[in-house]
Amino acid sequence: MAVKGDETRARLIEAARTLVEAKGYHGTGLNEVLAVAGAPRGSLYHHFPGGKDQLVSEALAAAGREVDGIVVELAETAPSSRELVKALLAALADRMVAAGYAKGCPVATVALEVAATNDALQPICGDIYAGWQRALADALRADGHDAAEADELAATVLALIEGALVLARAGRSRTPIEQTSRRIAKLLGTD
Amino acid sequence: MAVKGDETRARLIEAARTLVEAKGYHGTGLNEVLAVAGAPRGSLYHHFPGGKDQLVSEALAAAGREVDGIVVELAETAPSSRELVKALLAALADRMVAAGYAKGCPVATVALEVAATNDALQPICGDIYAGWQRALADALRADGHDAAEADELAATVLALIEGALVLARAGRSRTPIEQTSRRIAKLLGTD
DNA sequence: CAGATTATGTAGATCGGTCTAGAGAGGAAC
DNA sequence: GTTCCTCTCTAGACCGATCTACATAATCTG
Numbered sequence: 145m146a147v148k149g150d151e152t153r154a155r156l157i158e159a160a161r162t163l164v165e166a167k168g169y170h171g172t173g174l175n176e177v178l179a180v181a182g183a184p185r186g187s188l189y190h191h192f193p194g195g196k197d198q199l200v201s202e203a204l205a206a207a208g209r210e211v212d213g214i215v216v217e218l219a220e221t222a223p224s225s226r227e228l229v230k231a232l233l234a235a236l237a238d239r240m241v242a243a244g245y246a247k248g249c250p251v252a253t254v255a256l257e258v259a260a261t262n263d264a265l266q267p268i269c270g271d272i273y274a275g276w277q278r279a280l281a282d283a284l285r286a287d288g289h290d291a292a293e294a295d296e297l298a299a300t301v302l303a304l305i306e307g308a309l310v311l312a313r314a315g316r317s318r319t320p321i322e323q324t325s326r327r328i329a330k331l332l333g334t335d
Numbered sequence: 336m337a338v339k340g341d342e343t344r345a346r347l348i349e350a351a352r353t354l355v356e357a358k359g360y361h362g363t364g365l366n367e368v369l370a371v372a373g374a375p376r377g378s379l380y381h382h383f384p385g386g387k388d389q390l391v392s393e394a395l396a397a398a399g400r401e402v403d404g405i406v407v408e409l410a411e412t413a414p415s416s417r418e419l420v421k422a423l424l425a426a427l428a429d430r431m432v433a434a435g436y437a438k439g440c441p442v443a444t445v446a447l448e449v450a451a452t453n454d455a456l457q458p459i460c461g462d463i464y465a466g467w468q469r470a471l472a473d474a475l476r477a478d479g480h481d482a483a484e485a486d487e488l489a490a491t492v493l494a495l496i497e498g499a500l501v502l503a504r505a506g507r508s509r510t511p512i513e514q515t516s517r518r519i520a521k522l523l524g525t526d
Numbered sequence: 527c528a529g530a531t532t533a534t535g536t537a538g539a540t541c542g543g544t545c546t547a548g549a550g551a552g553g554a555a556c
Numbered sequence: 557g558t559t560c561c562t563c564t565c566t567a568g569a570c571c572g573a574t575c576t577a578c579a580t581a582a583t584c585t586g
Contacts, residue, residue, distance in 0.1 A: 166451055167361070168359055168361060168362075168444075168448045169361075169362070170358070170360075170362035171360070171361035171452070174576065174577090175574075175576095183532085184532060184533045185533080185534070185578095186531080186578095186579095186580095187531070188577095189577070189578070190530085190532080195576070196576065196577090243451070244451055245450045245451045249501075252443075253359075253444070253448060255501060255504060256359065256439060256444040256504055256505075257358060257359045257448075259439070259507065261437075266507065269505045270507065273502055273505050274506065277502075295514075296514045297518065299502065299510075299511050299514040299515060300495070302498065303494075303498030303511060303515045304495050304498055305498065306494075306498035307493065307497035307498030308490075308494040308498070310440075310447060310498070311464055311494055311497065313446060313447055314443075314447075314450065314460045314461050315461040316457065316461065319490075320490050320493075320494060323491060324490060324491050324494045326487060327487060327488065327522065330521075331518070331521055331522060343566080364542085365541080365543085366540075366541080366542090374566085374567095375566055375567045376568070376569090377565080377568070378567080380543070381564080382565090386542070
């Protein structure tokens with residue numbers, strides 16, 4: 145039956161997503177994923193014949209979509225892309241603190257770990273970031289920013305967000321995120 | 336013979352520094368460190384009785400000082416803190432590409448891996464970032480920036496650098512670094 | 527019954543860490 | 557000057573735990 149199998153599969157992805165965000169690719173063992181998901185070993189290799197890399201790939205993709213969802217939700221009330229970015233930073237900071245600094249950017253840790261060593265996972269991380277940057281550039285263009293500059297500006301804003309999350313987790317403090325958030329206003333528009 | 340011991344110790348730190356920057360804390364095995372350093376297992380636990388955590392701690396500290404050195408060197412010719420940051424970004428990009436994207440920020444990967452799980456290493460990562468931020472704030476103040484804003488501005492610039500390195504490694508491209516470098520002018524002063 | 531999924535068990539490698547033995551360079555004693 | 561002692565450091569075997577991956581059997585569903 146498809147239902148039960150899909151549930152197990154979803155639980156495995158969810159567990160992998162959480163653990164990988166907290167401890168990275170190498171820091172997350174399949175035993176721990178299985179324990180958190182409450183699934184037996186056999187199920188893992190049935191649903192993910194590609195092994196750990198396939199599981200982590202799908203977990204990263206799911207995490208990317210989760211952030212997309214947060215953005216979409218925030219976009220409904222944000223009056224401008226500038227306010228959207230500030231709201232996103234606040235939401236990411238809340239999420240990070242609530243998790244005891246076990247959450248930050250769900251892609252960054254793996255991206256750094258595998259950049260030079262895992263040709264299967266590296267492009268996946270790159271694609272997620274590219275998607276975020278594209279969406280950000282679209283929002284900036286829709287907001288009146290110069291079309292030619294939107295791409296560059298989107299990369300800068302994305303870098304600021306990622307960097308702020310790194311500093312915040314390293315120092316176990318949301319201060320860097322708040323500091324960066326205030327400065328982003330100066331970068332995005334003149335009001 | 337104190338000399339020979341110090342050499343072995345230094346080789347172990349150097350090997351750990353390189354491997355940890357490339358693959359992170361969990362991704363770096365002591366066997367590999369020993370192989371690269373050409374040292375036997377006994378030497379490791381003689382010089383680092385605290386085990387892996389002590390070795391990585393000292394490797395991170397050494398990496399932090401290496402970046403300090405790069406900054407000091409660049410500062411001799413940079414006419415302003417803004418130009419210094421741009422030169423630093425270019426140097427980091429060169430270093431990253433030359434290493435086949437095995438180098439980026441030597442602290443970031445570990446900082447993300449251990450933020451919520453290793454109480455011995457987390458404060459060390461935090462301290463290194465705090466030191467960089469302090470130096471940056473001093474440079475900004477010396478450059479005429481408002482003293483009250485210097486701290487916040489330093490955090491933002493540091494976040495921008497860290498984020499640019501994450502995006503660059505994730506996409507195996509120096510483009511994000513170049514894009515953010517061009518945008519730094521808008522963040523740092525008005526010329 | 528057939529096919530999909532779960533449930534274990536286990537293989538083989540590698541992990542971090544510990545232990546003991548020995549190599550080799552000063553310094554002290556005579 | 558030679559012997560011997562001591563202390564630092566190297567060398568490598570070894571331990572239990574854990575890792576990813578696979579194999580096989582039991583179970584469930586349509």
